[in-house]
Amino acid sequence: MTGLRPRPLTPEEAQRRRKRSLAIAAVLFTLVAIFYVLTIAKLGPQVLNRAL
Amino acid sequence: MTSLSNSLSAGAEPQPTTLAVGGEVSDFFALLKPRVMVLVIFTALVGMVVSNVHIQPVVGTISLLMIAVGAGASGCLNMWWDADIDAVMTRTAKRPIPDGRIQPGEALAFGIVLSVGSVLVLGLASNWLAAGLLAFTIVFYAVFYSMWLKRATPQNIVIGGAAGALPPIIGQAVVTGSVGIESIVLFLIIFIWTPPHFWALALIKSGEYAKAGIPMMPNVAGPQSTRRQIIYYSLVLFPIGLAPVFLGFGGLLYGLTALLGGLGMLAFSVHVFRNREGEAERKAALGMFGFSILYLFLLFSALLAEHSLGLFRSVIA
Numbered sequence: 001m002t003g004l005r006p007r008p009l010t011p012e013e014a015q016r017r018r019k020r021s022l023a024i025a026a027v028l029f030t031l032v033a034i035f036y037v038l039t040i041a042k043l044g045p046q047v048l049n050r051a052l
Numbered sequence: 053m054t055s056l057s058n059s060l061s062a063g064a065e066p067q068p069t070t071l072a073v074g075g076e077v078s079d080f081f082a083l084l085k086p087r088v089m090v091l092v093i094f095t096a097l098v099g100m101v102v103s104n105v106h107i108q109p110v111v112g113t114i115s116l117l118m119i120a121v122g123a124g125a126s127g128c129l130n131m132w133w134d135a136d137i138d139a140v141m142t143r144t145a146k147r148p149i150p151d152g153r154i155q156p157g158e159a160l161a162f163g164i165v166l167s168v169g170s171v172l173v174l175g176l177a178s179n180w181l182a183a184g185l186l187a188f189t190i191v192f193y194a195v196f197y198s199m200w201l202k203r204a205t206p207q208n209i210v211i212g213g214a215a216g217a218l219p220p221i222i223g224q225a226v227v228t229g230s231v232g233i234e235s236i237v238l239f240l241i242i243f244i245w246t247p248p249h250f251w252a253l254a255l256i257k258s259g260e261y262a263k264a265g266i267p268m269m270p271n272v273a274g275p276q277s278t279r280r281q282i283i284y285y286s287l288v289l290f291p292i293g294l295a296p297v298f299l300g301f302g303g304l305l306y307g308l309t310a311l312l313g314g315l316g317m318l319a320f321s322v323h324v325f326r327n328r329e330g331e332a333e334r335k336a337a338l339g340m341f342g343f344s345i346l347y348l349f350l351l352f353s354a355l356l357a358e359h360s361l362g363l364f365r366s367v368i369a
Contacts, residue, residue, distance in 0.1 A: 016076055023077040031169075034114055036176055041110035 072152060075153040082148055083131055083159055084166075086125030092123040092219045095242065098352045099223025101359040102234045102301050107227045111177055115226045118174035119219060122186045125166035126215070129194035132159040134202070137264040143257065147153070174226075182225040189218045203265070206272040213246030214239075237295050238352075244289045245348055248282040252340035255279070255324070255333070273359060279325045282340070286321040290314035303364040307355040313347040320344075 009017065040047060075250035082288060096119045100112060107115075131138065131149055148154040167190050175183030197212035204212075217239045224235035251269050254261060258270040270278045275343040293310040296302025302310065320340040358364040 016074065019077050020074060020080075023080075031173075034117075034173065036116055037110055041108050 069355075074155070074158060075148055079148040079153045080162060083128040083154065083162060084121075085127035085131075086124075088127055088216075089120045089124050091216075093120045094349075095228075095238070095352060096120075096219035096223035098355050099220030099225045099235045099238055099299045102220075102238070102296075102355055103224045103227045103232065104359065105227045112226070115174055115178045115182065115224075118170045118177065119186060119222055119226075121166055122170035122174070122190055123219070125163050125170060126162035126193040128159055128166065129190075130198045132156055132163055132215075133194070133198045135159075137266060138202075140160070140264040141257075141260045143260060167194075178226040179229050181229060181231075182222050185218060185222045185225055185231075189215050189222065192218075203267070206267045206269045209250045210247050213243050213250075217242035217244060233299060234296070234301050237292070237299060238355075240292050241289070241351065242286055242348065244249040244292055245344060248285045248289070248317070248343065249344040249348075250280050251278050252324060252337045252344065255337045275328070279328070281327075283318075283325055286314075286317045289317060296355065297367055300366065300368060302355060303358045304367050305358055305363055306351070306364070307367050309354040313350055316343055317347055347368050 093116055096116055100107065100116075131147055134144075135147075135149040135156055138144035138147050144150065149156055149159055167187075171183050171187045171190070174186050193212065193215035197208065197215055201208045201212050220238035220242070221235040225231055237248055248270075252270040254270050255275055258275070260270065261268040262271050269281065273281075293314045294302075294307065297307040297310065320336075320343050324333075324336045324340045327333050
């Protein structure tokens with residue numbers, strides 16, 4: 001395997017890979033947002049009722 | 053992999069590899085069968101609203117999204133398993149895997165990650181009964197239907213139709229934490245609706261299914277028997293479609309829709325039975341296929357309108 005080196009991507013392949021990477025980032029961000037919003041929603045209004 | 057093998061055998065001089073870069077984002081989205089996802093969201097939403105139980109909107113929206121992702125994941129696993137027969141049929145030959153835009157391994161990993169993720173998030177968002185039902189739906193469709201039933205029996209879409217009928221039950225489980233008569237009736241409507249809907253298409257695509265070796269009803273029992281069974285199922289569907297009225301969760305608007313729609317399904321099924329040759333057969337089958345989609349859409353839309361827009365007018369004392 002040491003003799004293998006990756007073939008340079010064509011511009012079209014590089015653009016496809018970039019779009020996929022952005023899509024994965026968007027999905028991960030959405031997942032974080034879902035967990036955040038879900039946590040707040042499940043806590044309800046009482047989340048603001050705390051000792052200061 | 054061929055170019056990788058060539059590179060390995062090429063000697064001391066390092067050779068460039070041409071490992072697949074992968075498909076477009078839209079190809080991965082196509083693996084999820086987006087049109088089926090829309091239908092799943094719609095029927096699950098109706099399963100939620102007929103329960104008449106308030107749900108926190110954020111929890112409801114995220115739950116619906118996870119049900120849709122789970123359905124998409126099962127569609128993706130189905131495409132991974134069926135890539136060989138998809139390549140043979142013109143209707144499906146351009147799907148991402150048979151067309152070579154996505155590698156089978158990528159689709160498998162994508163489907164598994166989305167399946168596990170959607171079930172876990174649904175469980176955390178709503179409850180584990182709903183998550184368990186979603187997991188059951190995915191396994192039923194991807195394993196029981198795709199890997200076994202589809203290639204084994206002409207009853208494939210009859211039994212397999214249960215997977216497509218489960219979303220209203222999951223929807224009700226999300227909001228109530230249990231399964232009630234309302235969602236069971238909605239399940240039955242979709243379950244009984246599925247055979248006449250698919251067999252209408254199978255009648256005009258029987259050559260394709262034969263080429264792919266899929267034992268669809270027209271190929272095994274013959275077109276005439278299939279046409280008869282389409283009428284039988286439409287007859288059974290008629291009273292089941294009206295059941296929500298008698299059970300009290302379908303009002304006047306729904307009742308009229310189910311009555312006219314059920315008569316329409318019967319009329320189209322008789323039309324299919326009478327037109328058995330050439331272009332007339334094709335037009336009748338396509339008409340049945342198209343009307344069946346409209347029928348289900350109108351039925352569920354009527355329930356949605358009655359329960360969410362205040363249009364419910366009871367027709368029973």
